[in-house]
Amino acid sequence: MVFQRNEGQEQDEILQNRFTSYLLAAVHRRRAQYIDEEVKAQKISSLMEERTMDSTFDLEEEALSEIPLYMRLQNEKLFWALSTLTERERYVFFACALEEKDYEKLATELGLSYKGVAAIYYRAIQKIKKKMKEELL
Amino acid sequence: MTFRDILIRAKLGDETAKMMLLEQYKPMLIKGSILNGRFDEDLYQEQCLVLMKAINQFII
Numbered sequence: 001m002v003f004q005r006n007e008g009q010e011q012d013e014i015l016q017n018r019f020t021s022y023l024l025a026a027v028h029r030r031r032a033q034y035i036d037e038e039v040k041a042q043k044i045s046s047l048m049e050e051r052t053m054d055s056t057f058d059l060e061e062e063a064l065s066e067i068p069l070y071m072r073l074q075n076e077k078l079f080w081a082l083s084t085l086t087e088r089e090r091y092v093f094f095a096c097a098l099e100e101k102d103y104e105k106l107a108t109e110l111g112l113s114y115k116g117v118a119a120i121y122y123r124a125i126q127k128i129k130k131k132m133k134e135e136l137l
Numbered sequence: 138m139t140f141r142d143i144l145i146r147a148k149l150g151d152e153t154a155k156m157m158l159l160e161q162y163k164p165m166l167i168k169g170s171i172l173n174g175r176f177d178e179d180l181y182q183e184q185c186l187v188l189m190k191a192i193n194q195f196i197i
Binding site for chain 1: 140141165166169170180183187191
């Protein structure tokens with residue numbers, strides 16, 4: 001079927017023209033809406049970019065100002081508590097808490113059983129807690 | 138088959154009638170899918186949906 005311009009005389013032709021103009025209006029409206037949506041999406045994405053840039057800046061600021069202060073306050077107590085641990089306890093504590101190694105790896109590394117490492121870690125934590133409480137008192 | 142027949146069939150859900158209308162109005166849909174001098178595939182899909190909606194909502 002070929003789309004041809006008709007005379008608009010017959011009933012059927014009138015109907016077809018009516019449908020065509022109806023559809024044309026809808027198509028134009030959809031196109032305008034689509035452009036609007038795209039502009040909005042661009043605005044939002046650019047806003048989001050600004051946000052993330054802001055937040056990374058905030059994070060950096062936090063890392064530079066807040067955390068070191070907090071660490072410094074805690075460190076004296078913590079350092080003292082850590083100094084009372086044995087060499088092995090300290091190693092296990094740092095490996096678990098900071099490097100996030102699992103007990104199994106540590107066990108093979110140190111030639112201990114899984115439970116042995118867990119016990120050392122637990123004991124180290126208990127010692128640190130105890131020492132830090134002592135300091136507070 | 139007149140345009141009215143095709144439209145009524147399409148309204149009733151006849152796929153061939155819908156395809157006939159899509160073929161007939163494709164150039165208009167394509168023309169309505171041009172953004173900044175470029176054919177936008179996503180918008181063309183939307184325009185096809187517009188046609189389907191128009192078929193359903195148009196009052197004969």
